[in-house]
Amino acid sequence: MYLLPGGQGALGGGRDWRKYLPLTYxxxxxxxIFVLSYLVGSYLVGFCATVGRTARS
Incomplete structure (x- = not known):
């Protein structure tokens, strides 16, 4: 049973490993990428909160 039969057909049904290798990378x-974006976002939120706090003082 394939959950996405179109994708399996496009990748050759698993018979050719060369088609799967780029997908695994x-x-x-x-x-x-998600961890990096989370860390950068957290830093920016903290930085903006600090700059906003000192600008009001």
Whole structure:
């Protein structure tokens, strides 16, 4: 049973590993991109809160 039959057909149904290899690299980088964006966003929120607090003083 395939959840996404179109994707399996586009990737050759798993018979050719060369088609899957680029996809696995992409899948491995997605969590790192989310962590990086979360850290940068958290830093910017803290930085903006600090700058806003000192500007009002």
């Amino acid at each position: 992409l899948q491995q980088s997605v969590p790192a």
